[in-house]
Amino acid sequence: MTNKLTAQTPLVVASHNQGKIREIRELLAHYGLTVKTATELDLEEPEETGTTFEANAELKAVAAANATGLPALADDSGFAVDGLNGDPGIYSARWAGPDKDFAQAMRNVEEKLQVKGATQANQRTCRFIAVLCLAWPDGETRFFRGEVEGLAVWPPRGDKGFGYDPMFQPEGHSITFGEMDSQQKHGWKPGGDKGLSHRSRAFKLFADACLEG
Numbered sequence: 001m002t003n004k005l006t007a008q009t010p011l012v013v014a015s016h017n018q019g020k021i022r023e024i025r026e027l028l029a030h031y032g033l034t035v036k037t038a039t040e041l042d043l044e045e046p047e048e049t050g051t052t053f054e055a056n057a058e059l060k061a062v063a064a065a066n067a068t069g070l071p072a073l074a075d076d077s078g079f080a081v082d083g084l085n086g087d088p089g090i091y092s093a094r095w096a097g098p099d100k101d102f103a104q105a106m107r108n109v110e111e112k113l114q115v116k117g118a119t120q121a122n123q124r125t126c127r128f129i130a131v132l133c134l135a136w137p138d139g140e141t142r143f144f145r146g147e148v149e150g151l152a153v154w155p156p157r158g159d160k161g162f163g164y165d166p167m168f169q170p171e172g173h174s175i176t177f178g179e180m181d182s183q184q185k186h187g188w189k190p191g192g193d194k195g196l197s198h199r200s201r202a203f204k205l206f207a208d209a210c211l212e213g
C-alpha cells in the first residue's frame with residue numbers, strides 16, 4: 001500500500017529558497033494542500049552531496065521527514081545548458097556563490113557560451129529540470145520529474161521570477177520566465193493541461209500520483 005495525501009495531511013516543504021517556496025505554495029494550493037516550510041520549522045539545510053537531482057531531492061526530503069515525523073516534499077532543480085554539457089545543472093545554486101548572486105551566475109553561463117561561439121539560437125538550447133521527492137516517515141519515497149525546454153537568451157529580461165528565470169525563454173514563447181507572472185510560468189489554463197514550468201509539470205505528476213481522490 002502506498003501512502004496518499006489528503007488536504008488534512010500536514011506536509012513539510014524541505015526548501016529554504018524563498019522564490020521556490022512561493023511557487024510551491026501556489027502549486028500545492030492549486031491542489032488543495034497547505035504546508036509548513038523547512039525555514040518556518042527551523043530545519044537544517046543538509047549538504048547536497050548527491051550527483052543527481054534525484055539523489056539531492058531525496059536527501060533533502062528524507063532529512064525533513066526524519067526531523068519532523070511528517071511527510072516531506074523536496075524540490076531539487078536546475079538550469080541545464082546543452083552547449084555546456086548540461087551545466088550548471090545540479091550546481092545551479094552553487095554557481096551563484098554564498099551571496100546567491102544570480103546576475104553573476106547568469107553572466108558566467110553567458111561567458112561560457114561566448115567562449116564556445118554560441119551565437120545562433122540552435123547553439124543556445126537549454127532546459128529547466130525539477131525533481132520532486134516525497135518522503136514519508138515510514139521510509140517510502142516517490143519521485144516526479146518535470147522539464148521545460150527553451151533558449152538561453154542574452155541580455156537577461158524581467159524581474160518577476162528568481163534564479164536563472166531572466167535568461168530562460170521557454171519554447172513557443174517570446175518572453176522569458178523573468179517576464180512572466182507566476183501564473184503564466186505555471187502555465188495554468190482553464191481546463192488544465194500539463195503546465196509550462198518544469199516545477200508545475202512535476203507537481204502535476206505528483207498530484208496525480210499522491211493525492212487521495
Ligand SMILES: O=P(O)(O)OP(=O)(O)OP(=O)(O)OC[C@H]1O[C@@H](n2cnc3c(O)ncnc32)[C@H](O)[C@@H]1O
Nearest residue numbers: 015016017075076077078079092093162163164165
Ligand atoms: O535546496 P533548496 O533549499 O530547495 O534551495 P536551492 O536554491 O539550493 O535549490 P536547489 O538546490 O534545487 O538549486 C536549484 C537552483 O536552480 C535554480 N532554479 C531552479 N528552479 C528555478 C526556476 O524555476 N527559475 C529560476 N531558477 C531556478 C535556482 O537558482 C536554484 O537556486
Ligand SMILES: [Mg+2]
Nearest residue numbers: 017048076093
Ligand atoms: Mg539547494
